[in-house]
Amino acid sequence: MDPQIFTAILHATIIAGTPLIIVALGLLVSEKSGVLNLGAEGMMAVGAVTGFAVTYHTGNPLLGSLAAMFAGALLSLIFAFLSITLLANQVATGLALAIFGVGLSAFAGKPYESETLTPVEPVRIPFISDIPLFGEALFNQQLIVYISWALFLGVLWFLYKTRKGLILRSVGESPTVAHAIGYSVVRYRYVAVFFGGAMAGLGGAFLSIFHTPLWSEGMIAGRGWIALALVVFATWRPFRVLMGAYLFGGVMIAQMFLQGSGLEVDLPSELLAALPYLATIVVLVIISRNPLSIRLHSPASLGKPYRPDS
Amino acid sequence: MMLKFEKRPVASQAMRYLSPLLSMVLTLACGFIMFALLGKDPIKSFEIFFINPLKTSYGVSELFLKAIPLILIATGLSIGFRANVWNIGAEGQFILGAIAATGVALHFDDHPRILLLTEMAIAGMLGGMVWAAITAFLKTRFNANEILVSLMLVYVAQYLADWFVHGPWKDPDGFGFPQTVIFSENAILPTFFEGLRVNISLLGALLFLVIAYFFIFKSFTGFKILVSGYSKAAARYAGFSINGSVWIGLLAGGAMAGIAGMSEVSGPANQLTAHISNGYGFAAIIVAYVGRLHPVGIFFSGLLMALLYLGGEQAQFYLNLPSSIGQIFQGMLLFFLLGFDILVQYRIRYTGFMRKEA
Numbered sequence: 244m245d246p247q248i249f250t251a252i253l254h255a256t257i258i259a260g261t262p263l264i265i266v267a268l269g270l271l272v273s274e275k276s277g278v279l280n281l282g283a284e285g286m287m288a289v290g291a292v293t294g295f296a297v298t299y300h301t302g303n304p305l306l307g308s309l310a311a312m313f314a315g316a317l318l319s320l321i322f323a324f325l326s327i328t329l330l331a332n333q334v335a336t337g338l339a340l341a342i343f344g345v346g347l348s349a350f351a352g353k354p355y356e357s358e359t360l361t362p363v364e365p366v367r368i369p370f371i372s373d374i375p376l377f378g379e380a381l382f383n384q385q386l387i388v389y390i391s392w393a394l395f396l397g398v399l400w401f402l403y404k405t406r407k408g409l410i411l412r413s414v415g416e417s418p419t420v421a422h423a424i425g426y427s428v429v430r431y432r433y434v435a436v437f438f439g440g441a442m443a444g445l446g447g448a449f450l451s452i453f454h455t456p457l458w459s460e461g462m463i464a465g466r467g468w469i470a471l472a473l474v475v476f477a478t479w480r481p482f483r484v485l486m487g488a489y490l491f492g493g494v495m496i497a498q499m500f501l502q503g504s505g506l507e508v509d510l511p512s513e514l515l516a517a518l519p520y521l522a523t524i525v526v527l528v529i530i531s532r533n534p535l536s537i538r539l540h541s542p543a544s545l546g547k548p549y550r551p552d553s
Numbered sequence: 554m555m556l557k558f559e560k561r562p563v564a565s566q567a568m569r570y571l572s573p574l575l576s577m578v579l580t581l582a583c584g585f586i587m588f589a590l591l592g593k594d595p596i597k598s599f600e601i602f603f604i605n606p607l608k609t610s611y612g613v614s615e616l617f618l619k620a621i622p623l624i625l626i627a628t629g630l631s632i633g634f635r636a637n638v639w640n641i642g643a644e645g646q647f648i649l650g651a652i653a654a655t656g657v658a659l660h661f662d663d664h665p666r667i668l669l670l671t672e673m674a675i676a677g678m679l680g681g682m683v684w685a686a687i688t689a690f691l692k693t694r695f696n697a698n699e700i701l702v703s704l705m706l707v708y709v710a711q712y713l714a715d716w717f718v719h720g721p722w723k724d725p726d727g728f729g730f731p732q733t734v735i736f737s738e739n740a741i742l743p744t745f746f747e748g749l750r751v752n753i754s755l756l757g758a759l760l761f762l763v764i765a766y767f768f769i770f771k772s773f774t775g776f777k778i779l780v781s782g783y784s785k786a787a788a789r790y791a792g793f794s795i796n797g798s799v800w801i802g803l804l805a806g807g808a809m810a811g812i813a814g815m816s817e818v819s820g821p822a823n824q825l826t827a828h829i830s831n832g833y834g835f836a837a838i839i840v841a842y843v844g845r846l847h848p849v850g851i852f853f854s855g856l857l858m859a860l861l862y863l864g865g866e867q868a869q870f871y872l873n874l875p876s877s878i879g880q881i882f883q884g885m886l887l888f889f890l891l892g893f894d895i896l897v898q899y900r901i902r903y904t905g906f907m908r909k910e911a
Contacts, residue, residue, distance in 0.1 A: 281700065321888065324892075325888065325891050325892050329891070329892050329894075329895040330895055330898075330899075331891035331892060331894060331895065332891065334639055334700070335842065335887075335891055336888075336891050338641060338838060338887075339839075339884055339887040339888050339891060340884075340888075342835055342836075342838075342839065342880065342883065342884045342887070343880075343881065343883075343884025343885065343887075343888065344884075345880070346877050346879075346880025346881045346883065346884055347877075347880075347881055347884070349875060349877035349880065350874075350875050350877040350878055350880070350881055353875040353877075460877075464708070465704070465705070465707075465708050468701060468704050468705065469705075471701060472698075472701045472705070475698060475701070511716050511720065513712040513713070513715050513716040513719070514712070514716070516712050517708065517709045517712040517713075520705040520706075520708040520709050521705070521709060523701070523705045524691070524697070524701075524702050524705050524706070527691075527697045527698060527701055527702060528691050528695045528697045531695055531696040531697045531698065532695045532696065534696050537696070550558075
């Protein structure tokens with residue numbers, strides 16, 4: 244393969260994987276606390292449209308990203324209030340959030356349909372971006388790609404190296420025990436869901452501000468759901484989220500692979516477009532085949548409402 | 554202020570039925586505020602949104618027409634939800650039903666009308682069932698999460714439909730639009746009245762509601778499904794097959810969604826297009842929930858949700874608002890319902906002001 248094509252494909256894979264990393268890490272933290280928020284798709288969509296609108300009016304992509312995080316987090320609070328405070332079924336509430344968020348984004352985004360933003364210049368890291376083959380792909384990227392790596396390290400450090408992270412995980416494993424020791428299950432879960440919402444918003448903003456950069460209805464195209472599947476695929480471990488996201492990123496740009504490989508294959512474009520979704524199913528099947536591994540690694544109280552009975 | 558949720562000794566039946574009504578009222582109240590915030594006269598907007606669609610016989614016919622797929626899908630989903638099977642891919646099963654029925658309509662258009670329509674209905678049903686069976690198989694055999702699998706299959710189904718209408722079934726005289734030819738006369742469901750689009754699939758929807766009622770509440774299989782939905786341990790102890798419930802739950806959802814897809818291509822659409830579904834599969838989840846997974850409830854919530862669709866279209870025409878405002882209403886309705894549902898199991902106790910609990 245032509246080295247330039249290799250670099251281009253690697254570059255595109257990282258771009259495609261980045262929103263998945265950001266969203267899935269946020270979901271991971273919230274699931275570690277025992278809360279399953281299926282509304283990722285809706286929060287991403289609202290984040291994408293908010294980020295786009297703010298950037299469109301202010302010309303400041305950073306401000307747009309912050310607004311997107313805020314919007315995603317705000318939506319997640321609705322979910323948190325219903326599922327944590329009012330003990331509503333998490334699956335149903337998450338679904339409601341997904342439907343509501345997608346509808347809200349379509350509604351709010353109508354005036355911005357088919358508008359575009361000026362593309363944000365990538366940030367080149369001196370010296371290491373000159374490494375052959377990899378340098379250009381890894382170190383001449385959008386700022387937010389580096390942020391996603393920092394986020395990965397941050398989540399890893401928080402969950403496994405800090406006291407608060409330990410408490411969060413124990414809340415997810417056994418809320419009754421955590422409560423008995425004197426930790427506020429409700430507070431930890433709220434914060435974890437809030438963080439998940441903010442990350443979903445940021446992931447959406449990455450798509451509409453840095454990636455495409457435009458807003459169109461349905462542009463999230465199931466990435467929120469894929470991120471949810473990614474967390475299962477990663478069996479709730481951050482490093483696997485990172486790797487899985489790039490794997491999915493690679494599948495998403497399958498078209499580029501085919502062109503780059505120079506093979507003469509005549510596949511319908513619809514099949515290529517459906518590949519990420521088929522890949523998600525295949526991966527879910529492979530990983531779920533072993534129920535023991537899932538049970539071992541999934542937070543024990545995942546999806547179950549908790550109410551202190553005092 | 555001390556407000557406290559206190560567990561009721563027995564679940565409140567009154568609240569179970571009151572909570573959808575309360576949610577409706579609150580949704581309307583929020584809608585009122587929303588219209589005002591958007592700078593529209595709320596009262597006039599309400600009239601356009603909720604009353605206008607019902608003013609003419611054409612409007613009422615459209616209401617029922619929109620409600621048909623919602624009721625059909627929600628009926629099937631309610632069986633799955635009762636078994637605690639989260640089939641959220643009805644949208645995909647709907648599309649597959651539409652594709653299968655279209656295949657029959659295009660290739661057997663020389664069959665007599667009743668035969669052809671029956672064949673299409675069966676094909677649609679099977680199409681939806683096959684799509685749901687993938688999820689059921691992967692769930693029961695490999696333990697793959699049915700929520701994610703069925704949802705991923707929605708996207709795959711969408712691309713499959715895209716491929717059909719861009720490729721082998723594309724209308725050669727369609728000016729490049731992604732759609733099939735208009736179906737022959739024989740492949741179109743008969744309507745009740747001249748000039749009104751509501752067709753006999755309404756009777757089909759009602760029939761399936763009745764069947765679902767007897768299946769859920771009067772049959773042994775329905776009982777087994779209820780038990781495994783409430784408690785897997787209890788079902789296992791009684792010797793009921795959990796996997797059997799998963800299969801029945803998903804196949805029922807797939808069959809109903811598939812037949813809804815058939816009634817759409819054979820009814821209002823008269824052809825297969827790339828955008829055949831219009832979000833019915835997702836809206837039907839809300840219909841099933843707001844209808845308390847009960848056939849009678851589903852009938853009314855289906856009509857309500859159809860009204861939200863029509864209201865959205867009216868808002869687009871007369872208020873210059875995107876029709877997705879209907880979706881916002883749908884989402885809000887489910888939010889409120891889920892919130893109020895705590896009052897079924899709990900009651901609110903006012904425990905005095907700033908008083909320390911003993």
